[in-house]
Amino acid sequence: EDQVTQSPEALRLQEGESSSLNCSYTVSGLRGLFWYRQDPGKGPEFLFTLYSAGEEKEKERLKATLTKKESFLHITAPKPEDSATYLCAVQADNYGQNFVFGPGTRLSVLP
Amino acid sequence: EAGVTQSPTHLIKTRGQQVTLRCSPISGHTSVYWYQQALGLGLQFLLWYDEGEERNRGNFPPRFSGRQFPNYSSELNVNALELEDSALYLCASSSGQRYGYTFGSGTRLTVV
Numbered sequence: 001e002d003q004v005t006q007s008p009e010a011l012r013l014q015e016g017e018s019s020s021l022n023c024s025y026t027v028s029g030l031r032g033l034f035w036y037r038q039d040p041g042k043g044p045e046f047l048f049t050l051y052s053a054g055e056e057k058e059k060e061r062l063k064a065t066l067t068k069k070e071s072f073l074h075i076t077a078p079k080p081e082d083s084a085t086y087l088c089a090v091q092a093d094n095y096g097q098n099f100v101f102g103p104g105t106r107l108s109v110l111p
Numbered sequence: 112e113a114g115v116t117q118s119p120t121h122l123i124k125t126r127g128q129q130v131t132l133r134c135s136p137i138s139g140h141t142s143v144y145w146y147q148q149a150l151g152l153g154l155q156f157l158l159w160y161d162e163g164e165e166r167n168r169g170n171f172p173p174r175f176s177g178r179q180f181p182n183y184s185s186e187l188n189v190n191a192l193e194l195e196d197s198a199l200y201l202c203a204s205s206s207g208q209r210y211g212y213t214f215g216s217g218t219r220l221t222v223v
Contacts, residue, residue, distance in 0.1 A: 034211045043115075043201050043214030044154075087154070089211075098144070098167055099212065101154040 003027075004090050006102040013078055013109050021073040021086055021105045029093030033071050035064050036087040038104070044087055047073075078109045113138065115215035117202050123221045124192050132187040132218045136204030142166075143185040144205070144212060145177060149198040157200075160185055192222045 007022045023033070032051050036044035048057040050066035057064045061082065063074040073086055085106045089099040116135045124130050136143050145157040156169035160179035168175075174190040183204075189196055199219050203212035 032211075036211075036214075041199070041217070041219065043203075043216050044212075046211040046213065049211055089154075098156055098159060100156070101146075103153040 004088065004100050004102040006086075006088060006105050008105060009103070010106040011108070013075075013107070015079055015109055015111050016077045018074070018076045018078070020075070021107070022070060023073070023088035023102055024070040025088075025090050025102075026069070027090055027092035027100075031091040031093065033066055034089040034091070034099065035071070035073055036089065038085045038087055040085075047086075075107070078107075080109045080111050083107055083109045115202055115204050115213050117200075117215035117218050119218060120216065121219045121221075123223060126192055126194060126222055128192050129188065129190045130192060130220060132189075132200050132202075132220070133184065134187070134202030134204075134215060135184045136202075137206075137213055140204035140206050140213075141183055142205045143179055143183065144203045145185070145187050146201045146203065147171075147198045148201060148217075149195070154201065158187065189220075194222050196220065197222045 004025045032049050034049050035047040038044040048064040053068045055066050061076050065072045085104040087104045089101045091099050118133045142161040144159050146154040147157055148154050158177050159167045163179050177187040179185045199217045201214050201217045203214045205212050
């Protein structure tokens, strides 16, 4: 059965304390893996797209990496404004144009 | 460039009523997707429209329906509202397979 899981469910960090979020997937024919940030009551905001194992993307304090079975979102020296829920989504051959979203990781960065 | 716009932003309905939510995609995007996000839960795929046609639907009952207009805007209709329909309804548009979605800010529906 195809699945997209994320861990941890929630993460609390001190400002400046680096960490990583995980997105694991079991799908056939991965077309792309997408990371989004969602603030409470708002729609998700696109961060990155990764297409093949070994690929990396960076944006400010965030860096996303992809292997054949999982993706990591590394957060370096986070700030309180990085607090949000981070969602990963997978596009695969058997989903057509649809994306399957993971449940998200709720990140809190304390000052 | 205007983003994906959704209306209304908030809505309170009574159980058994019907509701219509609206979405305007980014100019040039022909695909519109609808997702439901219940409190504390992940995004659940509802419907996908492209070029005016329904291309796929998620595991939701037939009382969830919609349509896409010639200008690519879309409506989501929910009939016979139930308490568990209370959620944030998100619309997204896309310009193609290799691009992520751009989401609107959503419509918060509360069923009482």
